[in-house]
């Protein structure tokens with residue numbers, strides 16, 4: 160299944176391919192201090208492929224410097240969160256970019272700050288899809 164969206168200035172187009180409907184994907188809302196200051200809801204699935212097509216990104220790192228937060232350099236919309244895991248860029252996409260956000264499952268809160276570095280990388284490896292285009 161393919162779902163599409165874009166950032167608010169339309170510089171970036173996003174297309175995700177997933178093996179399940181959006182209603183089976185729960186946007187995750189992180190409670191770390193970075194995400195509290197930069198609120199977002201992200202979705203991913205190990206079988207998800209995220210294709211981003213656009214211009215320039217601005218990259219921020221969160222508190223522990225592990226993950227990259229990719230933003231549109233024009234409108235500052237968060238595009239995706241990602242990290243290189245075993246040689247491949249993996250990530251989760253900003254759920255609010257999608258046109259069909261109303262179809263998504265119930266948001267869930269996550270507390271990654273309770274995890275140490277290797278637990279986080281392990282979790283992302285099981286949870287994140289493939290991220291292309293940034």
Ligand SMILES: [Zn+2]
Pocket residue numbers: 166167168169170171231232233234235236
């Ligand atoms: Zn934009």
Ligand SMILES: [Zn+2]
Pocket residue numbers: 189190191192193194195221271
């Ligand atoms: Zn966070």
